[in-house]
Amino acid sequence: MEYVIQTENLTKYYGWLFWKKQEPSLENLNISIPKGSIFGFLGPNGAGKTTTIRLLMDLIKPSSGTATVLGCPPDNIEIKQRIGFLPDTPAFSSYLSAYEFLDTCAKLLRIPSSERRNRIEEVLETVKMSKHAKGKLGTFSRGMLQRIGIAQAILNKPELLILDEPLLGLDPYGRQELKDIILNQKRNGTNVFFSSHILSDVERICDHIAILNKGHLLCSGKLDDLLSAVGYRLHIKTGNDELAKSLMDEASGTMRLPDGGWELTFSKTESLPRLNDVQSKNRETVTLTPMRENLEDFFFRKIENDDRK
């Protein structure tokens, strides 16, 4: 499998605070982010997400360990043009207009002058800021600035987008639009790695996640694999009361549906072999679906069970 980001024992100590050596902000991080994924990077405040992102962007150097981004070390100049980046606290020159700012970014990215105007108009349209192209950044709200930050990150049609809390400051429309932008980026072949505290949004759009706590990785992998089944839902079509009744003792919940069918829920995973058997013998009338743990419950469970908390 190809990976867009890989880290091996990546560790960062920022140094000393007065006389006391600081705890590592990141310790022995090992993650592999497969090509083609939308990767959600999660963790409470101070977990080490921004530190990791800064290391991947070569804004700070690791104390030990290594990282590769698009197959190269983070200090490789060539890869900079293939990455789109939104920092956690972007600094904007307040006297520039949105267009002038993006034009400067486009020049730095060496986008040819013949393509610059079109490309800037395209990204302004994508982040729904076309009508503010001439507005000065100093007069923009936090959410508007975040949109401009996202516009500059996608300006060079990057292969990899690294976004530090892109949903911060966006209203519900902005969040929905950003989720659509991220999904579209993925459809166009861009890999996306972003940190966020908004677990419901992460659950909706990410296929892979990692959770950090106090500089340590608690888990990482495919969302579907991590959010294991916490139970099963059996839908029985109308006209099968006998079958429904035979399963009721074992079910943790039963519900008669308005159409006369039944929905039974089973919270014990031991019921699975029996339910699979029922389904295979009644394919036309019975549907079995796993009930997943939601990401929020999973996140809290992982953090609560971490000895370092």
Ligand SMILES: Nc1ncnc2c1ncn2[C@@H]1O[C@H](COP(=O)(O)OP(=O)(O)OP(=O)(O)O)[C@@H](O)[C@H]1O
């Ligand atoms: N420049 C710095 N100098 C010293 N310590 C730092 C520095 N930057 C971060 N830290 C420390 O490193 C730890 C991890 O911080 P980091 O910013 O990576 O967390 P985060 O997961 O991004 O948190 P948040 O969700 O609040 O953005 C924290 O304990 C923080 O105090």
Ligand SMILES: [Mg+2]
């Ligand atoms: Mg951060």
